[in-house]
Amino acid sequence: MISRGINPSPDLATARARHLAGVQAWAYACIDRYRSAPATDVHDQGTYATAWAPYVEATGDRHVTAFLKALRDQIRDHFVATDQWRHGYRRAQEAHHGTEHLELFLGTLYRLDPEDAETKAQLMDAVEHIGNWVPGIPRWFDEETGLFRSMYLGTEVVRTEPGMNLNVPDQLRLVNLGLLAHDISGEDRYLAFADIYARRWADAIVTCDQLPIGLTPEGPITTMAGTAEKAYRSFAGMAGHLDDDIDRAENLLASNGTGALLSLWTLTGEAIYREAVERVLDVLATQLDDADAGPAADALRTYRRTTGDDHYDAAILAAYDTCTAQRDPFAIREMGIEPDVRRLERPHGVGKRADMPNWFENGAPRLHNPITLSVVAEIRGDAGLATRALDLARTYLELARKTLPDGRHHGCAANTVSAVARGHGRNNHAGAVTAVGKLTDG
DSSP: OEEEEOOOOOHHHHHHHHHHHHHHHHHHHHHHHHOOOOSSSTTTGGGGGGGGGGHHHHOHHHHHHHHHHHHHHHHHHHHHHOEEEEEEEEEBBBBHHTTTTIIIIIHHHHHHHOOOOOHHHHHHHTTTTTOOOOOTSSEEEETTEEEOOSSBBBOOOOOOOTTTTTTOOOGGHHHHHHHHHHHHHOOOOHHHHHHHHHHHHHHHHHSSSOOEEEEEEEEESOOOOHHHHHHHTTTOOTSOOOOOOOHHHHHHTTTTTTHHHHHHHHHHHHHHHHHHHHHHHHGGGGGGTTTOHHHHHHHHHHHHHHHHTTTTHHHHHHHHHHHHHHHHGOOOEEEEEEEEOOOOOSSTTOOOTTTEEEEEEEEEOOOOHHHHHHHHHHHHHHHHHHHHHHHHHHHHHHHHHHHOSSSOTTTTTTSHHHHHHHHTTTTTTOOOTGGEEEEGGO
């Protein structure tokens, strides 16, 4: 275990400034390290840099945004030159990994600079394929069933062998991309597609006795086996056993399914979307006393901010009280990390991966997640707890930088600085920077 003492900030403004300074130091070090490095074949090689978004939003740092845009074009040029992309998207890829560069990296870059024409063009070039809007490309979407024809959707290959027609939560990422395209273009067809497809999921989530694992033309399924399971496991190995609602809710969260449905509730006003989100959040709320489940707390905060409904506050505060009864977060003197952990499989629960490091508070297994602390601080209007959350998050980042690789080699991995800062592949972009950094909104 490698440890680092907590250096308390005297006030919230100082904690914010110090946290942002830590992100800046990491971003600048990465820029120096990778400025001249060639692009690789890794599908999510730009994802690590999305952790810098709260820093860029707070400072407008042009040095960082210039690097992000250069990285955007470098990645595109590589995949075009190596003939892996056709019409702006991969020739053959499953919906989980194929969408990550678009939704995570380009989506973040668009939100940082909505007027940048090149970011918009690259996003639109890829999203055009979702609803069969491009001639000469295999059909992705079946208008008759309202489902995708396959888990594997490329601009050259759509795999249709047995089991491939299962629709999985990972394909809700295509809804998020459709909503991005709607925001960029203002065109109704993107919102119409998102509404048609996501409504199938919302209906299944609300009406099934158990949360659905997937959708088929015959209806939703709550168990998976045979060729469909083999196909899904080939690219979604960290999705858990999916044999209870906790795993199923976690799988929906990991692909920002709750975010997609909540956005559609905002855009359409249709109650079914909010009901579906609440069904998933009801399950996630039972996991808040798990120190890895910060992404669940962040999802509840997003719901709270979007709807104005505070009925999950009691669950968040109760989980905080449970953990605080065992260790006061203000009594944490040092954080520790065990970076090289080897597990045979992903642990059960929210915020888990097999390759995640172990964290310690005062030499004992951690009880508090700075993300959850930041949500509690927001609910209570507690500047002291917000300061502590930022100080802990800054220390997490410092330990990660001392012990882990940046994450350029694999954006989904859990044993990286990126995974600590923005969350690993199961965390729905909720990390010590991206989620705790929301406190910098004031």
